[in-house]
Amino acid sequence: MIHSFTVHTSDDRSMETVVAFGRGLRHRLPDTEALPGKRRLYVIDRNVHEAWQEDFRLGDANVFVIPPGERAKSAETLLAICSDLARRSFERTDALVSIGGGACGDVTGLAASLFLRGIAVAHVPTTIVSMVDAALGGKCAIDIAEGKNLIGSFWTPSRLIIDPDLLRTLPSNEVRAGFGEVAKYAIGFDAELEPLIHSTRAQAPEGLDAVILRCLQIKADIVAHDLRESDRGKRILLNLGHTTAHAIEAWALARDIIVGHGEAVAFGIRCAIAISLERGLIASREASRCVALLDLIGAAKSLAELVGPHEAPTTRDLAPYLAADKKVRSGRLRAVLPIAFGACEVHDATIDEFLEAISSLSRS
Numbered sequence: 001m002i003h004s005f006t007v008h009t010s011d012d013r014s015m016e017t018v019v020a021f022g023r024g025l026r027h028r029l030p031d032t033e034a035l036p037g038k039r040r041l042y043v044i045d046r047n048v049h050e051a052w053q054e055d056f057r058l059g060d061a062n063v064f065v066i067p068p069g070e071r072a073k074s075a076e077t078l079l080a081i082c083s084d085l086a087r088r089s090f091e092r093t094d095a096l097v098s099i100g101g102g103a104c105g106d107v108t109g110l111a112a113s114l115f116l117r118g119i120a121v122a123h124v125p126t127t128i129v130s131m132v133d134a135a136l137g138g139k140c141a142i143d144i145a146e147g148k149n150l151i152g153s154f155w156t157p158s159r160l161i162i163d164p165d166l167l168r169t170l171p172s173n174e175v176r177a178g179f180g181e182v183a184k185y186a187i188g189f190d191a192e193l194e195p196l197i198h199s200t201r202a203q204a205p206e207g208l209d210a211v212i213l214r215c216l217q218i219k220a221d222i223v224a225h226d227l228r229e230s231d232r233g234k235r236i237l238l239n240l241g242h243t244t245a246h247a248i249e250a251w252a253l254a255r256d257i258i259v260g261h262g263e264a265v266a267f268g269i270r271c272a273i274a275i276s277l278e279r280g281l282i283a284s285r286e287a288s289r290c291v292a293l294l295d296l297i298g299a300a301k302s303l304a305e306l307v308g309p310h311e312a313p314t315t316r317d318l319a320p321y322l323a324a325d326k327k328v329r330s331g332r333l334r335a336v337l338p339i340a341f342g343a344c345e346v347h348d349a350t351i352d353e354f355l356e357a358i359s360s361l362s363r364s
């Protein structure tokens with residue numbers, strides 16, 4: 001069954017995203033009228049290309065394969081995509097289509113926002129993280145040595161085509177990472193997701209479809225009212241778990257260590273719960289329910305578990321990365337903290353509170 005809905009982010013038609021969701025949609029990419037552009041270049045994550053190119057039936061001519069995962073979020077890949085578009089004499093009426101996870105979508109979206117001062121983009125997300133979160137909402141960015149996502153823009157995709165069958169080849173660590181982002185929606189926004197997440201344990205595809213659609217709907221509602229993450233809007237709440245996650249990811253990136261974004265987010269939510277408990281913002285029963293969900297999805301319980309075989313960073317190692325957070329204002333962080341299962345709020349917090357939460361988790 002195919003679900004289709006439109007997310008309006010303003011009265012301007014160029015700011016709307018039409019979402020098509022259905023198993024098997026990947027077979028229809030070349031002839032789909034749903035995609036923008038007179039001509040299209042498909043930018044595809046290498047692992048996804050290897051696993052699915054026969055189903056996509058795009059031929060080689062319109063395809064640009066990029067390195068897998070986070071390594072694609074570089075200035076090099078960004079410029080390579082733009083150079084390829086220039087060599088093909090792409091015009092303002094042509095479009096880019098990303099087929100991959102959040103990393104592929106981020107670098108492709110940024111290239112679309114910059115080439116000829118902006119051409120249309122559509123995303124075909126292939127990870128849980130990108131289906132429930134990254135592909136919708138228009139944020140796109142690349143990393144530099146100084147930090148993650150530091151060069152970016154907002155560029156609303158005109159279409160999303162979501163085929164959950166593509167998740168069949170997703171490695172198990174990426175599935176776990178995806179559930180980190182799903183846990184964000186459950187713990188921060190919607191307690192009714194909790195039983196749906198439990199139902200996905202039965203491995204029934206319908207359970208996962210329901211989870212993805214529900215998360216998408218939450219994100220759609222938030223970005224429809226607050227596309228640019230304004231001070232008083234709700235989009236900032238989507239950063240639950242992300243302050244800690246981005247600091248750890250940036251530390252890892254500088255050392256060529258890959259930490260899955262969703263896995264770092266799940267650990268970051270543990271830290272946010274610890275801060276909420278310490279401040280008395282959340283009842284301990286509610287906090288335990290949040291923690292139980294994180295345990296269920298296999299979220300890392302300590303920094304050491306999160307970074308795997310590598311030596312874990314100390315809190316002193318992480319401090320500069322927390323200080324570089326985009327949400328720092330006058331030395332204080334804008335922290336998203338759970339106040340009950342299914343609800344969160346923004347509070348000012350110090351970097352030391354985050355560091356204390358991280359080390360308390362690693363001690364317990």
Ligand SMILES: NC(=O)c1ccc[n+]([C@@H]2O[C@H](COP(=O)([O-])OP(=O)(O)OC[C@H]3O[C@@H](n4cnc5c(N)ncnc54)[C@H](O)[C@@H]3O)[C@@H](O)[C@H]2O)c1
Nearest residue numbers: 047068069070101102103126127129130134139166169170
């Ligand atoms: N723009 C946003 O709003 C937003 C939101 C969340 C995350 N992000 C960004 O997204 C990135 C993380 O994205 P992600 O978690 O989707 O992972 P990813 O794009 O980094 O991919 C992870 C790995 O999975 C592989 N892969 C992807 N799809 C596959 C499939 N169907 N089968 C087999 N292998 C597959 C990739 O090759 C890669 O090795 C981070 O850079 C994060 O900052 C952006």
Ligand SMILES: [Zn+2]
Nearest residue numbers: 133181261265
């Ligand atoms: Zn995220």
